[in-house]
Amino acid sequence: MRADGVFIAVEVDDRAAADRELANKLTEVCPVDIYAQRGDGTLEIVERNLDECVLCRLCLDASPDGAVKVIKRYDNEAVLV
Amino acid sequence: MRFFEYEAREIVKRAGIPVTDYGFTTDPAEAGAIAKRIGAATVIKSQVLSGGRMKAGGVKFADTPEQAEAHAREILGLEIGGHLPRGVLVDPRAEVEQEYYAGVVWDGTRKRPVMIFSPVGGIDIEQVAEQQPEAVGRRHFSNVLPLSDFEAKEVIASSGVTGSALNQLVPILTRLARVFVENDMTLAEINPLGRLRDGSFVALDAHMEMENEARGRHAKLLGELGVGEEETRQAREATPFELAGAAVDAIDHRGVAGNVTEFDGNLGLVIGAGGGSLTLFDAVRAHGGRPANYCEIGGNPSVAKACGLAKLVLSKPGVERIAVMMSIVSNTRVDIVARGVVKACLELGYDPAEKIAIFRIPGAWEEEGFKILERYHVEYADRSVSLNEAARRAVEKIEEGVAA
Numbered sequence: 001m002r003a004d005g006v007f008i009a010v011e012v013d014d015r016a017a018a019d020r021e022l023a024n025k026l027t028e029v030c031p032v033d034i035y036a037q038r039g040d041g042t043l044e045i046v047e048r049n050l051d052e053c054v055l056c057r058l059c060l061d062a063s064p065d066g067a068v069k070v071i072k073r074y075d076n077e078a079v080l081v
Numbered sequence: 082m083r084f085f086e087y088e089a090r091e092i093v094k095r096a097g098i099p100v101t102d103y104g105f106t107t108d109p110a111e112a113g114a115i116a117k118r119i120g121a122a123t124v125i126k127s128q129v130l131s132g133g134r135m136k137a138g139g140v141k142f143a144d145t146p147e148q149a150e151a152h153a154r155e156i157l158g159l160e161i162g163g164h165l166p167r168g169v170l171v172d173p174r175a176e177v178e179q180e181y182y183a184g185v186v187w188d189g190t191r192k193r194p195v196m197i198f199s200p201v202g203g204i205d206i207e208q209v210a211e212q213q214p215e216a217v218g219r220r221h222f223s224n225v226l227p228l229s230d231f232e233a234k235e236v237i238a239s240s241g242v243t244g245s246a247l248n249q250l251v252p253i254l255t256r257l258a259r260v261f262v263e264n265d266m267t268l269a270e271i272n273p274l275g276r277l278r279d280g281s282f283v284a285l286d287a288h289m290e291m292e293n294e295a296r297g298r299h300a301k302l303l304g305e306l307g308v309g310e311e312e313t314r315q316a317r318e319a320t321p322f323e324l325a326g327a328a329v330d331a332i333d334h335r336g337v338a339g340n341v342t343e344f345d346g347n348l349g350l351v352i353g354a355g356g357g358s359l360t361l362f363d364a365v366r367a368h369g370g371r372p373a374n375y376c377e378i379g380g381n382p383s384v385a386k387a388c389g390l391a392k393l394v395l396s397k398p399g400v401e402r403i404a405v406m407m408s409i410v411s412n413t414r415v416d417i418v419a420r421g422v423v424k425a426c427l428e429l430g431y432d433p434a435e436k437i438a439i440f441r442i443p444g445a446w447e448e449e450g451f452k453i454l455e456r457y458h459v460e461y462a463d464r465s466v467s468l469n470e471a472a473r474r475a476v477e478k479i480e481e482g483v484a485a
Contacts, residue, residue, distance in 0.1 A: 006420070006423075006424050006427060007420050007423075007424075007453065032383075051384045051420055051424060052383055052384050052385065054414070054417070055449070072449075072452075074452055074453045074456040074457075075449075075452050075456070
């Protein structure tokens with residue numbers, strides 16, 4: 001799944017998005033509430049908060065390598081590493 | 082924050098400065114009763130925050146309680162400067178031999194309070210200072226160190242007052258200066274301060290203003306005076322534009338993007354950082370620019386807040402462009418502000434390159450911020466460009482637009 005703001009896009013692979021435990025972790029670590037859990041516990045990306053991303057990398061640290069990508073749309077789609 | 086006269090009189094009274102046996106009421110019948118208690122001729126004064134009460138018919142003289150009641154009824158329904166009075170003050174008509182002036186005001190340039198005294202009262206002190214400068218004594222004093230009676234004595238004596246009057250006036254001015262400091266006032270004025278036939282002194286009118294930011298420190302006093310937390314008590318009511326600015330600032334807890342003041346120019350300002358707002362506003366004016374607003378941004382506001390503020394300013398009728406400028410920031414992220422202002426332009430259907438005259442915010446995360454600005458072709462400046470130069474460029478761009 002991918003969601004785009006004006007400046008920031010977030011891409012989460014489908015397997016990770018379905019992982020309720022990971023969804024819970026991402027919801028907890030993001031300081032600007034980009035992640036939330038749906039009623040069934042799976043991951044939801046809150047589009048209205050995407051541009052608030054502070055590039056803190058906490059979501060990257062909380063998830064398996066490559067499962068979550070934070071993309072800087074203003075920087076030729078550079079992926080935050 | 083301004084006080085009504087009846088509140089200022091109460092503050093003066095609590096400080097131990099003699100006042101007349103006045104009464105405040107919102108009820109005409111009670112005004113009559115107060116006049117009866119006074120048992121002499123009275124003056125009925127409208128309690129409004131705007132000036133020009135006398136001219137507007139807000140001050141009337143009464144010889145009997147019945148007259149006092151009738152005048153109170155009339156004054157309570159009389160709008161002055163667009164405001165109905167809070168109530169009326171019923172004051173004895175003191176038999177005054179001479180009117181004096183005593184005041185303390187904050188000197189923003191010297192960053193110290195200054196005591197002012199004159200034996201010529203009842204009129205604006207500015208007028209006295211212009212026409213009879215020798216009749217005005219003044220002296221700065223410390224708002225940190227203890228205040229000595231001697232300081233007040235020197236001020237009063239320098240205005241030509243001597244003898245018994247001098248001795249009686251010293252504690253009045255000293256107490257007024259203490260009231261000023263203890264209550265974080267920006268102005269504490271007794272005008273006129275009357276000398277009665279028996280030689281005693283009494284405050285006949287008082288005008289006080291408290292530093293708005295200090296309201297929290299004086300909650301007890303304000304509560305006792307009945308000043309509501311919702312009352313702004315500013316020189317004028319906030320405009321819808323300014324209220325909208327406050328609403329933007331209240332979107333979330335992050336940083337500041339508000340304190341908006343409306344002006345009628347064509348250059349919108351999104352400015353801030355540790356006094357940067359004032360400096361930049363002045364710089365724009367010094368270069369002949371006409372700001373559409375003043376505001377303060379800092380403390381790392383959210384993108385939503387920066388966006389909301391920029392949208393508000395951009396939407397103001399007459400605004401041609403905005404200038405986004407701050408001094409070097411360490412606790413505000415450049416990229417977050419850049420996202421906010423660019424997003425504001427995009428959401429309003431404007432080209433950011435066209436609408437943002439200049440973006441001059443150097444500091445934390447500037448590399449990311451500048452990438453955003455480059456992506457949208459917005460002219461930006463780093464710390465090698467002074468605030469003054471950035472303001473000049475912004476004004477120049479507006480003038481280019483006008484010329485074209």
